Amino acid sequence: MNIAAGAIIKSLDTEEDDFFFRALVFITSHNQQGSTGFIFNRIFGRSLNELEAYKHSKPLPLFEGGPVAADQLFFIHHYPELIGGGTPITGDMRLGGDFDTAVQFLNRPDARQSGKLKIFIGYCGWDAGELAAEIAAGGWELTDYPLDKIFF
Numbered sequence: 619m620n621i622a623a624g625a626i627i628k629s630l631d632t633e634e635d636d637f638f639f640r641a642l643v644f645i646t647s648h649n650q651q652g653s654t655g656f657i658f659n660r661i662f663g664r665s666l667n668e669l670e671a672y673k674h675s676k677p678l679p680l681f682e683g684g685p686v687a688a689d690q691l692f693f694i695h696h697y698p699e700l701i702g703g704g705t706p707i708t709g710d711m712r713l714g715g716d717f718d719t720a721v722q723f724l725n726r727p728d729a730r731q732s733g734k735l736k737i738f739i740g741y742c743g744w745d746a747g748e749l750a751a752e753i754a755a756g757g758w759e760l761t762d763y764p765l766d767k768i769f770f
Contacts, residue, residue, distance in 0.1 A: 621648045621749060624708030626763040627655070630756060637685055643742050644768055646694065646713045653749040655742045656683040656694065658768050662739050666721070676725050683738030692741055693720055696734035711765070733769045
């Protein structure tokens with residue numbers, strides 16, 4: 619089992635009312651303190667411009683990242699040269715950074731076509747050893763899902 623930042627896991631939950639039913643999670647960190655990641659295949663019910671602070675933004679989609687900190691925005695991107703302050707995940711992919719710069723970038727006419735930035739509400743989190751135990755118990759499986767498909 620090779621869990622690492624950049625891995626994608628798939629929920630094997632079979633109950634439709636379970637929070638993680640059919641969830642695909644992009645792992646952004648995995649270390650001795652635990653693991654974090656974002657559900658990337660579940661669109662949130664509101665757009666960025668529906669949030670008061672970003673009412674002048676384009677109607678950019680938000681994704682339901684997970685049940686932890688479900689009142690906070692997070693983002694992943696492939697623009698380390700344009701958006702400062704992000705934490706490296708894998709390759710040139712970053713977690714976070716200057717959110718206002720990211721929103722300005724997304725509001726540019728050419729940005730939506732590039733599709734390499736995704737905004738989430740909340741995230742998924744596991745304590746040390748918890749994710750590995752859930753995978754071993756059959757709740758999740760590691761996939762070979764292509765990283766470039768995260769930004770569909």
